[in-house]
Amino acid sequence: MKVLVPVKRVIDYNVKVRVKADGSGVDLANVKMSMNPFDEIAVEEAIRLREKGVATEVVAVSIGVKQSQETLRTALAMGADRAILINAADDVHNDIEPLAVAKLLAAVVAEEEPGLVLCGKQAIDNDMNATGQMLAALLGWAQGTFASKLEIDGETAKVTREVDGGLQTIEVKMPAIVTVDLRLNEPRYASLPNIMKAKKKPLDEKTPADYGVDVSPRLEIVSTTEPAARKAGVKVGSVDELIAKLKDEAGVL
Template sequence: AVSIGVKQAQETLRTALAMGADRAILVVAADDVHTDIEPLAVAKILAKVVEEEQPGLVLAGKQAIDNDMNATGQMLSALLGWSQGTFASEVDIEGDSAKITREVDGGLQTISVKMPTIVTVDLRLNEPRYASLPNIMKAKKKPLDEKTAADYGVDVTPRLEVVKTEEPPARAAGIVVGSVDELVEKLKEAGAV
């Protein structure tokens, strides 16, 4: 299990260890939880981790919960030159390929990709294991390596500056009409009919 961010992400990794991961790597790339690490920097760090660890399959969430970018998995695939399957709700490994069922606007799409591959997963892929108390205790003894972005030679300086964030304008109040005829008249006045 790998997490890139702040030191507090150790708690999340310990939960992953309690759920069955053998070991974890935390890459501390920010001091403050409000510092956004952009998807390209995350993908570059993950590419270095993949080069070191040599997995045959990388599973990632389909998008981050902080900025909804939905880009890291795809960027990682491009950096490594690996195949990718996105929005996966089902994954079956068959020899040197993976059959991935994806959730798309029109329904479900099944694709076959060559291994090694990057798969970004949807919520419906599986139901996570329950982290039992004995496993939580065992997780404290499992290895959790702590590294920095500099250890991988990756600059995490943001390339994007948020200039402004504001709420949409408040919606104007509607009016109540007494009949269909009055509604049609109001729509004519507004130029909608």
């Protein structure tokens, strides 16, 4: 079984995000970029499936700017077998919208014919949490989202999902789309020998035109602002005062 893993290049999660002075977007000048943490977990899970003999090949795919090659090389260094880069933007500030990404991934799936698509539940830059679900809808495949555990048994995948009330376990028929959550695994570090080997692994470059997909944006960013500073906490003298503040000021009661 072939496993396809979409990965995205995002601002490193350790970096403090800065908004441009004119409010037109996020400042990406001289900012460290890395693989989306949820996608890193998806890559790790795909490699583990191959190590168990469940999967035969792991293919990483990224959609965006040419610099996403670095992200794909990271996936290859972790253990992915080959990669596909779809050059869909020239400017690093242009984020490809989830529907366009899902359409491109659907075209890649039709070409590669994987038995499983593993992707992060969301990207930490836009937090849309939509691509996996849109891809499942376009393909007509079963989906398991927010996976904290994944077991493959023949033509069935058992997915333990993290939901508001706890954990939910579902079974889906393969082929399927599974979006992963943080507690699924702990991604490995790429060793130096594997980083060197990754440079020789196949990395194909494509364009949206190769798949007949229009990636023109449907949304317009009007302005970008930093979140308001949190107000300092206050001490209350009694339970009655606390209840009054929760009711009258916070409006939560």
